[in-house]
Amino acid sequence: MTPERLARINQMLDNRQVDLTVCLDKVHKSNNIAAAVRTADSIGIHEIHAIMPEDSLWVSGNTSSGSHRWVNTVKHVTYEHAYQQFKAKGMQVLATTFSADAVDFREIDYTKPTAIVLGNEHDGVSEQAIASADQHIIIPMVGMVQSLNVSVAGALIMYEAQRQREQAGMYNQRQLDYKYCQTKLFEQGHPIYARACKRKNIPYPTIDEQGQIDADEQWWDKMRAPDVLSES
Known part of the structure; x- marks a missing residue:
């Protein structure tokens, strides 16, 4: 291994955020899954979760340009199983959905242990995830469209989480065993x-x-x- 390769891998390991995650709630389009995985890798998310009743829907090894080698993926048949894991780790669970209680995603404190639930392309976040979430979040929009592509919405939220965590000095501290x-x-x-x-x-x-x-x-x-x- 070259010194440059060693330094790059160590830098990645030093910046992984073990208490920040994304949950893809039955997102089934491979390009959206791949984009979410790549964004998660780019901001230092260590592990993502996916509600996938059908294993064949999961992203293949090539579509995420190798990001799957760096980001652990945990698949769940039901949302309840994923939710139990989030709560066992003391995470606040955020669901992206339009509701009377939803707040601007930038108002959330992402320095807390956090799980961000992103819904699928047709139905959005499941009713179970909406009902059990600690907070509903939205991305304010002033145009004619009502929603963004799930991978774009996820990227905006993840980068806000990164911004807050960088300001709080939560990077460059190895948390992995x-x-x-x-x-x-x-x-x-x-x-x-x-x-x-x-x-x-x-x-x-x-x-x-x-x-x-x-x-x-x-x-x-x-x-x-x-x-x-x-x-x-």
């Missing part, structure tokens, strides 16, 4: 060896401060050994 960071450094810094580990069923080694593999001779012997072919 050591094991996860080591995994990312190895998989993304040494992808050929990572694939070989999976193929040969060899545990991942440690990555040192220079980004190099720190493993004993036994590990290297296993890595050099020919693959064992299964009998047909």
Whole structure:
């Protein structure tokens, strides 16, 4: 791994926000899913959630331009399961919807642990999500259209959250655990060896401060050994 690659990965890990997330409530168009994942990655969101009764609807590996490698995705069959996870983490749940109680999305304090629920292209946020949300939020509009594309709306809200968190000094502080960071450094810094580990069923080694593999001779012997072919 080059020093430049190491620095970039470490910068990403240092800026991941573990208590800020987005929940895609049955968003089914692959371009919208991909755009949301890319925006989440760009502002440092560590993990997103998706209500996806049909697994086949989820974004493929290529449509998000590799963002899926950096942003963890948690799929749920029902919204209730996702909501329980948000509450277990002490998150405020925000639903994007028009209602008498909705407030300008910029009035929210995003420095608090937060889950932002974005609705699908046709029906918006589900009734269950609307009913259980701590707050409804809207994006003020003065034109003729009533709503924005879900990925555009999500981007506006996520970047407002980033702005507030940057002002509060919540970036450049690593919150991810050591094991996860080591995994990312190895998989993304040494992808050929990572694939070989999976193929040969060899545990991942440690990555040192220079980004190099720190493993004993036994590990290297296993890595050099020919693959064992299964009998047909």
